[in-house]
Amino acid sequence: MQVKQKKLNTLEPTILDKLFKLSERNTSAKTEILAGITTFMTVSYIIFVNPLILSEAGIPKEAALAATIYSTVFCTLLMALWANFPVVVGPGMGLNAFFTYTVVIGQGLSWQTGLGAVFISGVCFFILSVTGIREKLVNGVPNTLKSAMGVGIGIFIAFIGFKNAGIIVANESNFVGLGNITSGGPLLAVVGLIIAAVLMALRVRGALIISIFAIAIISMATGFSAVPTSIHNVASLSIPSISDTFMQMDLKGAIAYGIFSVIFSFTIVELFDSLATLISLSKKANLVDKNGKIPNLNRALTADAIGTMVSAIFGSTALNTYVENATGIAEGGRTGLKALVVAVLFALGLFFAPLVNIIPSVATAPILILIGSLMLSEIKNIDFEDFTNVVPAFLTIIMMPLTYSIAEGMAFGFISYTLLKLVTGKYKEVHWIMYFVSIAFIINFIMLNN
Numbered sequence: 001m002q003v004k005q006k007k008l009n010t011l012e013p014t015i016l017d018k019l020f021k022l023s024e025r026n027t028s029a030k031t032e033i034l035a036g037i038t039t040f041m042t043v044s045y046i047i048f049v050n051p052l053i054l055s056e057a058g059i060p061k062e063a064a065l066a067a068t069i070y071s072t073v074f075c076t077l078l079m080a081l082w083a084n085f086p087v088v089v090g091p092g093m094g095l096n097a098f099f100t101y102t103v104v105i106g107q108g109l110s111w112q113t114g115l116g117a118v119f120i121s122g123v124c125f126f127i128l129s130v131t132g133i134r135e136k137l138v139n140g141v142p143n144t145l146k147s148a149m150g151v152g153i154g155i156f157i158a159f160i161g162f163k164n165a166g167i168i169v170a171n172e173s174n175f176v177g178l179g180n181i182t183s184g185g186p187l188l189a190v191v192g193l194i195i196a197a198v199l200m201a202l203r204v205r206g207a208l209i210i211s212i213f214a215i216a217i218i219s220m221a222t223g224f225s226a227v228p229t230s231i232h233n234v235a236s237l238s239i240p241s242i243s244d245t246f247m248q249m250d251l252k253g254a255i256a257y258g259i260f261s262v263i264f265s266f267t268i269v270e271l272f273d274s275l276a277t278l279i280s281l282s283k284k285a286n287l288v289d290k291n292g293k294i295p296n297l298n299r300a301l302t303a304d305a306i307g308t309m310v311s312a313i314f315g316s317t318a319l320n321t322y323v324e325n326a327t328g329i330a331e332g333g334r335t336g337l338k339a340l341v342v343a344v345l346f347a348l349g350l351f352f353a354p355l356v357n358i359i360p361s362v363a364t365a366p367i368l369i370l371i372g373s374l375m376l377s378e379i380k381n382i383d384f385e386d387f388t389n390v391v392p393a394f395l396t397i398i399m400m401p402l403t404y405s406i407a408e409g410m411a412f413g414f415i416s417y418t419l420l421k422l423v424t425g426k427y428k429e430v431h432w433i434m435y436f437v438s439i440a441f442i443i444n445f446i447m448l449n450n
Helices: 002-020 029-043 046-055 061-081 095-106 111-130 133-139 143-165 184-201 207-221 251-257 259-284 297-314 325-330 336-357 361-381 387-403 406-423 432-448
Strands: 089-091 168-171 175-178 319-321
Touching: 002 336, 029 207, 029 325, 029 336, 046 061, 046 089, 046 095, 046 336, 046 361, 061 089, 061 297, 061 319, 061 336, 089 297, 095 111, 095 143, 095 406, 111 133, 111 251, 111 297, 143 168, 143 184, 143 361, 143 387, 143 406, 184 207, 184 361, 207 361, 259 297, 259 325, 297 319, 387 406, 406 432
Parallel strands: none
Antiparallel strands: 089 319, 168 175
């Protein structure tokens, strides 16, 4: 028995090394596992935040939670075992807001039609990825607009957080105003914001998920939300069903409503989000070779596209690569083993599905605000010296929260950039991609208003 055990002990590292190229990337199984745990602690908030956002679109909470976990596990396993990338991929913050507030609530579509649009955009995404067009499309968009999109989405997400917390409310005289922050909900959200911000400033792992549970407990202790009556309200041995959302996407409805109005916007939002994040994280993980290329990048992009289609089938929204992956990479994560660990931990989260029903929105609202604040860092990459860059960047950023639509903010930015460059004689700075996208957005405006 001891001889067999020794053989197993010597064989196991070899298998991991061969599968994930640990030695080649100067890492170890222990480092990758710790990096995976760290990453999970920083992204696990999505298990509770995403279902709450999707539930506002009418999707049942527990089904949305299960779909969130299934889609995250599926795509993260693809990243781990096929692309050997140290990243977790799941329903994106910003993409879920776009789905709920722009597509479903904003345009009055059913969530089934919205899922149909997600699936078709995933197909478009897949075609663009496998043909290599996706990377070329992204390269055609100026860095100023890419950065402005990130900032605008951040402000939009933060605005949703303030709204969900009751800190910002509707006001008849000036559209929006400050809510009663001394009342229960807003006060709890402010406390949660302070807790999360302090923990993040102290670099505490799992700061966001700790804040969510802290406010949920305080909320129950103060009587603001109900206390679970049994252990079954907190954890369950039965896995939640996705029968309410599985294969419920309405493809005909999405196509009938209009390719440009929804599907095009989804594709554009997804297009620039994941690629920029993947490239940034790859550089941080030292995965760029001597020729400046990232090994298996096309596989990672294709996995992302396949994951979006599968996510729609399960009943969740489009996927992207979380920027929080940087925490695990900072801990030394360099391979797909890190992603595999995260996928396993997310799968275990299925047994805690009942928690989603006892987590109040005031506990997750501060997380949206903080995520929005983190996305402001992109503003440093905007070129403020050239006024033909400043105006489009400003319109992109400001119009997202003001129109309550990521797509419309992008439209103002793309169209104004192209027009300003043309009128001022700087047409050589405009890539042909910008003409195509700007015309598509103009057609979209015409279709929506006729």
